[in-house]
Amino acid sequence: RGIEIENTRRRTLLKEYSGSRQYTLQNARFGKRAAVAVLMNYRQFAGESYTVLTRSGSDKLNGIIDQVIASERVVSLSPENARHDIASANYRVRLLGTEVAAGRRCYVLDLEPKIKSRFLIVGRAWIDAGSYSVVRIDGQFAASLSILVGAPHITEEFVEVNGFWLPGHVRSVSSGILIGPTELDILFSNYQLG
Secondary structure (H helix, E strand, C coil): CHHHHHHHHHHHHCCEEEEEEEEEEEECCCCEEEEEEEEEEEECCCEEEEEEEEEEECHHHHHHHHHHHHHHHHHCCCCHHHHHCCCCCCEEEEEEEEEEECCEEEEEEEEEECCCCCCCEEEEEEEECCCCCEEEEEEEECCCCECCCECCEEEEEEEEECCEEEEEEEEEEEEECCCEEEEEEEEEEEEEEC
16 A cells, blocks of 8 residues: 555656666677667656657667657556556555665565556565655566567666655566567666656
């Protein structure tokens, strides 16, 4: 229940913010790499918008990064964003214990999605014991993204910015049949809360 209250608090109070994101995609099988730097702006009812600042590397991998960004934009819109929260509507949750993560005492939760979705995670979440904010997530997407990519393993670390826990680093690792091992890293920085 505390997590759902924190989700509502964040949605109510955090009406707009901006930040920088650096997407880096590497494919080991073909020795290709791409990087895209963007400025992201979030507004409560408009969701996320992106301005590409720089782009380099493989055109094909840049296209995949563009698809990731487009997907993130869709998920940032209401009511779609609530369909991916750690909440009783989306997950069966089991308390595994407590651990320290990001220097905080956290509850460690086992996450089992109620539906197969490419935005829900089968795995674990570390929840700050004081604020009930998500500090870390580790697991695999509940549904395959595509036949080429499969269901990647994802690790997401959050950072505290003025009382709100926001994404700090995401690493997604997949090993699709056709494209082989591929890693996507997203670094978040320069948050400005509106």
